Amino acid sequence: MTVELICVGTELLLGNIVNTNAAFISEKCAMLGLSMYYQSVVGDNAGRLGHLLHMAKERSDVIILSGGLGPTQDDLTKETAAEAMGKELVEDARAREEIEACMAKRGHAITENNWKQAMVPQGCKVLYNPNGTAPGIIMEDGDTRMILLPGPPNELIPMFEEQVYPYLRSLQPEIICSKMIKLCGIGESAAETKILDLINGQQNPTVAPYAKTGEVHLRITAKAEDEKAAFSLIAPVEEELKRRFGDCVYTDDPLVTLEQAVARLLEEHRLTVATAESCTGGLLAGRLVNVPGISGSLKEGYITYSNEAKEKLLGVSHGTLTAYGAVSPQTAAEMAKGGAEAAGADICISVTGIAGPGGGTEEKPVGLVYTGCYCKGNVYTEKNLYSGSRSKIREYAVANALTLLRKVILDEVKG
């Protein structure tokens, strides 16, 4: 069964607000196994909306509209949709009462145009709205179903959860389940090349790669009559992906981030860590602190953007800085070693590089970043060259520092 989403609102066309309703409704429909092929945004214009609705009726089984149910003249979603479905508008007694009650509660005087919101298409199912004055509507015309929802998320979300989701679920014989596998330390193309044979000619389940900064996420999606059947379709593919990517897989939980995976390893193995950052200037520690309760593992963090600070806080030798420069494997190594000693931590991860836009040379171009990791007496360093803006280079440097940190911990615990 196919579903189509039409969001009505000039504020979306002007970019005044971000369309979070679309993401919310799309995710719910995907969970229900409804296939969404089209999303549209139109302004409060009867002609364009009407034209779109007629097209939608021809290509989709369920059409969900959000927005344009307000009391004002330019709110015409309901009128236009009713016309497209060949329905007359009639007053709904309960809707009228609820509007009266709601306005009274808000202490607002009722104006004539408020009653406009009590008019509903004949024979429709009215979705009463405890959070506002605009009721939602479900109407059917032959095999086509049209669902009208108010635009404000605080009205739309509960109405969808409580009244629309169960309705759509009842229409759906099949459901969709998906599993996410997250990788670090491998690029998108390299990852895809490893699984081209799985992607080509895939039917059910399907595998789709998503590129993130320094990560690749693989989503396995299956359709079946129930969850159990869906996950039994997913299981062998998941196992195969984990076999192929090995240690690059840092989680199979969609809610777990790379920093959380690292934090779990630290906690699990009772390892403490410190950070010593130059060009990333705190962003690496900032990501670790995304994890609630990291204080047990994160001893201290040092932001040593200047050479002076590298010497003073991390004990990087003046000789190293003058001989090799601040952006060198030697400095990265001394930063990591010195940071661990200063913090009394088992591990210290360091980053030093040239984030640009200035400061690059032929020998040391913008984007050159050295990462160092000290762990119980051993020091590892890594060299990377990133392209892009200053912020992009720093984002990549942070993602790769977390990846190196994870790798070092895994090697350490493997012995």
Place this chain on the structure above:
Amino acid sequence: MTVELICVGTELLLGNIVNTNAAFISEKCAMLGLSMYYQSVVGDNAGRLGHLLHMAKERSDVIILSGGLGPTQDDLTKETAAEAMGKELVEDARAREEIEACMAKRGHAITENNWKQAMVPQGCKVLYNPNGTAPGIIMEDGDTRMILLPGPPNELIPMFEEQVYPYLRSLQPEIICSKMIKLCGIGESAAETKILDLINGQQNPTVAPYAKTGEVHLRITAKAEDEKAAFSLIAPVEEELKRRFGDCVYTDDPLVTLEQAVARLLEEHRLTVATAESCTGGLLAGRLVNVPGISGSLKEGYITYSNEAKEKLLGVSHGTLTAYGAVSPQTAAEMAKGGAEAAGADICISVTGIAGPGGGTEEKPVGLVYTGCYCKGNVYTEKNLYSGSRSKIREYAVANALTLLRKVILDEVKG
């Protein structure tokens, strides 16, 4: 002139990500005075995308597409768009070189599918992409213009700003000029209330407020036959806004960020600063290091997420921590004072709070954040209560710490 936006990506139809590109592009098109009547989202499906493109060609002058330019098999926006515009794909030498260079820099092996990204429609304008491997494309067919952009915002945004915006601007007969005034230290509704009289019944120029995290941006937009005329319409409104918001105005340059404004003040007045962060865990220093060349002003940064680190690195007294707790004005003050002394800096800005989701109490709820600022003997503290996710609370805390830092410097230099 009308513009239409088509975002390509199954991840949008599945609700995996929120379509922030649409809001960004729509806002820019509105600034240019382009009328947008339709936005659509389709999946990576040649048939449906092709059908939509043919419709778009009939109803819109400019068609902007985002997404589906990646190296993978399911990325087919370019192929489908070229066909709709009747263009052959040919290899672009420079695009090929840049992909080679980019992959080499990232240390990724080049796989066959990477070369797919070097193919471009014959006779098109190639928008080279310093932030990724997918070049953007501008192609024309009669009066129809089609613009293809990569999906990742960190690639799309700079490409649009630097290459697409000037192109679209050149198509517009009427000049639209705008001026941005950026405010900190005032909320959106408070800011809007101050200028309701200007917003109501405005024609040309118009004033539009945009709420950002911890900031409000006011855009003044004027239409005229040339820049000079447009800016002479803008000037009096700009002056009035600056008069009304006074010190809350941190810049009237759209490219200057709050951290840049702060960095300029520090440099201008030869003041050095240090950071002492608990719940923000380095994000505050990270924002200061967004500014190239901050090393002259930023002495050191301390990440002291644990109480132990607060005592050891910042000299916060054990008594203060036990008597008032880590999240208290007393601790924020001692962190700032101790941080400035340890770093030998004129100023130190400190942040300590409860970012959640756990750890809140009735007395100290999640979202409670204290900011401290030491400056040449004086210590200021500020209390804020934010709502939202852990990351949202930390973002607000960072923005407000920068705002307090700016305020303290302004007071200091005023004497």
